[in-house]
Amino acid sequence: MDGALWGSLNLLRKASLPWQESDVELVCDVVDQLAIAIQQAELHRQVQQLNINLERQVQTRTAQLQLAYDFEATLKQITDQVRDSLDEDQILESAVKALAKRLGVGCCNAAIFDIEQGTSTIRYEYAAGIPPSMGKVSQLADFPEIYEQLLQGHHFQFCSLLAHPERGTVSMFACPILDDNGVLGDLWLVNQSFYEFNDQDIRLVQQVANQCAIAIRQARLFQAAQAQVKELERLNRLKDDFLSTVSHELRTPMANIKMAIHMLDIILRDLGMFKTRENPLDRYFRVLKDECQREINLIDDLLDLAQLDSQQTSLTLSEVSLQSWLPKAVEPFLARAHNQQQGLEIEIAASLPTVKTDLSYLERTLAELLNNACKYTPVGEQISISASVDDQSESEAVVVRVCNSGVEIPISEHDRIFDKFYRIPNSDPWKHGGTGLGLALVKKLVERLEGAIHVESCPGKTTFVVQLPIA
Known part of the structure; x- marks a missing residue:
């Protein structure tokens, strides 16, 4: 068929029966059909073999993808557990437990190095049927063939030649916990002597060690920050x-x-x-x-x-009507403002609820704010005090605003002006001087009254806004 010899068809008959031309033609036709059938059978076999090979490739690839998915899922799970903590021992415990269960090893432990002291301390160990070594301290110099490789960032596995008195003959894998700043410690995995850690195992341990290094650095930075605080x-x-x-x-x-x-x-x-x-x-x-x-x-x-x-002093709370109290509290400052050629006006909302407050604290707060307004307002400018209901606040509150024109506070100074001893440079036209404690005291007084204070400033105008809880 197609110039290729597939085989032969042999027919035998008696010599007394010669082959007729029609017989020969029939045999030739049969042979041609037989060749076609054989070719189709071969093609069918090839197609089946291709299907089998393709199915095997699909299964192999599916298994590889599933393995990769399982690997990434396992790594993410371990990473989440490790990165959720800012405690070194908790970080190492999470990593060791997860690795031991995932790889099914007999023992897994994590140690932290003290390079200055030249020691390695096992901080956590997960052991199944093996005496634990948690807390064991080893001198790095006593095992140079191991720790020199780890300190250089190399991982390795080996099988013990001599039986350990407690663990027997085992296979071990060691991986350093390191980042860009150096080696922090190591991870050890111990299994049966016939077990060989494959590339997938090694890759997983390396990735977990990297995550441990990041988490430990973060934990140490957090602890250092907490110590500084x-x-x-x-x-x-x-x-x-x-x-x-x-x-x-x-x-x-x-x-x-x-x-x-x-x-x-x-x-x-x-x-x-x-x-x-x-x-x-x-x-x-x-x-x-x-x-x-x-x-x-x-x-x-x-x-x-x-x-x-x-908070040594207790509050003496009472209900105060600002409509009647506020004009009396402002009255002592009218003469001062007049002498300094400043305008002073009061604006109080018609229907204003009472506030529950400590009157002495409120008086001191308003006095400090008005004293500052008189101190820093230039000649010919205006000081205004207003009281109204705060419609923008989630909780009901009364807002008292002390505003003075002719002066502004830079946005960069808004938070600093409430610090102790801080005074804005070159902002005292009357040269009254001061201690720099007034606004710090005001903020403490307002917070003690469960209120809030902030400053608003625009060109040529400054306003201190005090929020007080309604009775």
């Missing part, structure tokens, strides 16, 4: 304790100095020493009284802040 908190407490102690120690002598200045003032006036304001003695004496009062105010502010921080 605790240290800063400790230093801040020491600072506050120091300021409180110093303030208490200074209060008595400053009170005595103020009393002595007052008595000296009486005596000098009786002697006629202050008859004219041009007298240098009068000017020096006024400086002495002003600076004494400034120091007393500083001490009082420091002590008030210390009490607020420690």
Whole structure:
């Protein structure tokens, strides 16, 4: 068929019966049909073989894809467990347990290196029927053939030649836990002596070791940050304790100095020493009284802040109607604003609910804000105080706004102005000076009243917004 010989068809008959031409033609036709049938059978066989081969390839590829999927799923599961913790021991425990169960090994442990001390400490071990070694410390120098390779970032597997007294003859695989900064520790897997860790096992262990390294670095960074935060908190407490102690120690002598200045003032006036304001003695004496009062105010502010921080004083809550209380609280500042050629106006909403607050805290808050407004508002500018219901807040609250024109606070300073001792440079046109504690004290007072305060500023205008809870 097609020039190829497939075989032959042999026919025998008696010599007395010669082959007729028609017989020969019939045999030739049969042979042709037989060749066609044989060719079709061969083609069918080839097609079947191709189908079998293709099915095997599909099964093989499916198995490979399933293996890859299982590998990625396992790795993701282990990674999620490892990365969910910021505790080194928990990280290593999760990795060791997951690897031991996934690979079905008899033992798996994780150790952390101390390069300075030259030690390796097993931090967690998962062992099935094998005496555990958790907590065991090994000297790196005692096993150079092992740890030199691990410190260089190499993994390896081997089979013990001599039987271990506890584990017997086993096969082992060691993989370093390392990142770009160096080796942090290692992972060990122990199994039967006839077991060989394949490429898939090794790849999984390496990936888990990498995830452990990342998680451990993150945990150490977090712990370092936490330690710094605790240290800063400790230093801040020491600072506050120091300021409180110093303030208490200074209060008595400053009170005595103020009393002595007052008595000296009486005596000098009786002697006629202050008859004219041009007298240098009068000017020096006024400086002495002003600076004494400034120091007393500083001490009082420091002590008030210390009490607020420690929450030593309890609140005396009462319901306050701002319609009647606010005008009286503003009245002492009217003369000051007039003398400094500043306008001062009050705007209170018609229907305003009462607020539940500590009146002394509220009075101190408003006084500090108005004092700052008078201090920093230029000549000819306006100071306004308003009270209204806060419609934008999720919880019902009354908003008190203290606004002054002619001055603005840069956005970069909005958070800093509530820090202790912070003062905005070059923003005191009247040169009144200050301690830098006023707004820090205001914020503490408002927070103690379960309210909130923030500053809003635009060109030529600054507004302090105080939110107070409704009764």
